[in-house]
Amino acid sequence: MLSLLADFYPWTKVLHVISVIAWMAGLFYLPRLYVYHAERIETGSETDALFQTMEVRLLRAIMNPAMIATWVFGLMLALTPGIVDWSALWPYTKAAAVLAMTWFHHWLGLRRKDFLRGENTRTGRTYRMMNEVPTLLLIIIVVSVIARPF
Numbered sequence: 001m002l003s004l005l006a007d008f009y010p011w012t013k014v015l016h017v018i019s020v021i022a023w024m025a026g027l028f029y030l031p032r033l034y035v036y037h038a039e040r041i042e043t044g045s046e047t048d049a050l051f052q053t054m055e056v057r058l059l060r061a062i063m064n065p066a067m068i069a070t071w072v073f074g075l076m077l078a079l080t081p082g083i084v085d086w087s088a089l090w091p092y093t094k095a096a097a098v099l100a101m102t103w104f105h106h107w108l109g110l111r112r113k114d115f116l117r118g119e120n121t122r123t124g125r126t127y128r129m130m131n132e133v134p135t136l137l138l139i140i141i142v143v144s145v146i147a148r149p150f
Helices: 002-007 009-040 046-079 090-117 124-130 133-147
Strands: none
Touching: 002 009, 002 046, 009 046, 009 090, 009 124, 009 133, 046 090, 090 124, 090 133
């Protein structure tokens, strides 16, 4: 099995990078939709229904599959012999950032349910601030994997 992972390493890496890009696009866009939804949309209006449709489709059709694919291909890369130096600190900083990114993804899903029930209590400012979370985590991940300073 491990030799099979080594044989497919370039394709696993390609699929991982594509999945990460799709997931990140959603993690950047969904909080921005929430900003406008919280600030400018009246609960129960036609625009509220439109925003809810956009948000649920983004989450279910793009973000969830991309997150799952990111995890699957990332774990395959981690298990490929000779790819990860487990004695270094960088795999663990990356893993912590990926876990935080996954938490953020689920936090966004919970906020969508708040909008669905008409119970959103967070302001556009909160969503603007939370929109910075994936950027910070992305920086940690990229520095950990490419520069490997730890």
